[in-house]
Amino acid sequence: MALRSYLTGASRLYRRDGFDSVFHRGLEKVERDVGNALPAIGDTLCRALSVRELRGYQSSEDDLTDIIDTAYDYRGYGAYRSIEPMQIRAELRDFVEAVAASDPETVCEIGTARGGSYYVWAQYLAASNYLSIDLPGGRFGGGHSLRRAEFLRDVCDRPGLDQAFLRGDSHSPATARHVEEILDGDAIDFLFIDGDHTYDGVKDDFERYSPFVADGGLIAFHDIVTIDHDPDCEVDRFWHELREEYETTEIVADPRQDRGGVGLVHW
16 A cells, blocks of 8 residues: 555656656655664664674683673674673672572572673573563663663573563662562572662662562672762662671772672671
8 A cells, every 4th residue: 555655656746747856756765764774674683693792602601700701701783792791800700609609599680781790690500580670771880772681681591591671760669569570479589789879779779679588598789899989879888787787798809999899698
């Protein structure tokens, strides 16, 4: 029907203005229709090439060192160019080993950013259930698109693995209800809080999601080191309060560093 309508209009235009007008009008239509499709076509191609590139890295992974190297070194295309973790590399290794020792079955990460730490969890841990919560347009490095979430799902997929990606505000009661529905009565064994870094934000995430954590589970926080150059990062302030109340472990590569640091609460 659309083609017939276009041809009818082209015929009238030809009779009125001649061939040149029909030709240029046709070019405009092709440019408009193809141009509108190019972003989707380009993204599909970038995603396919990036999956292939990352699969190449995965084929050489034999241990945790290889998995972490993949997360930091992989380079893809377009929106999938990098999954580089926000964590300091030396801290991430010790962090992953500490989590692996607790043998979690269900992992929940608040603040997935580029997806690097999520990738390491999924590749190294024996857990069967993974839940990512990330806010579109988030202030602290988050907000990757649904397409990037699907990219992570593809490259992390393995038999017996359940993955859920929630694109929403972790502070929203609706998001918490969605998490509860996904858990379906099960508990979170490892909760990684790395989203909103303001004092109120990190405290809200802890208070809202810690009730879902199993007895004996782990709750981790990133950026527990005082960050003087970014006053909006206040994880350290809340972390100091937690240390007074819970058994904790700190992973800090260098006491002189001005960012990073991982804190573990033994729940």
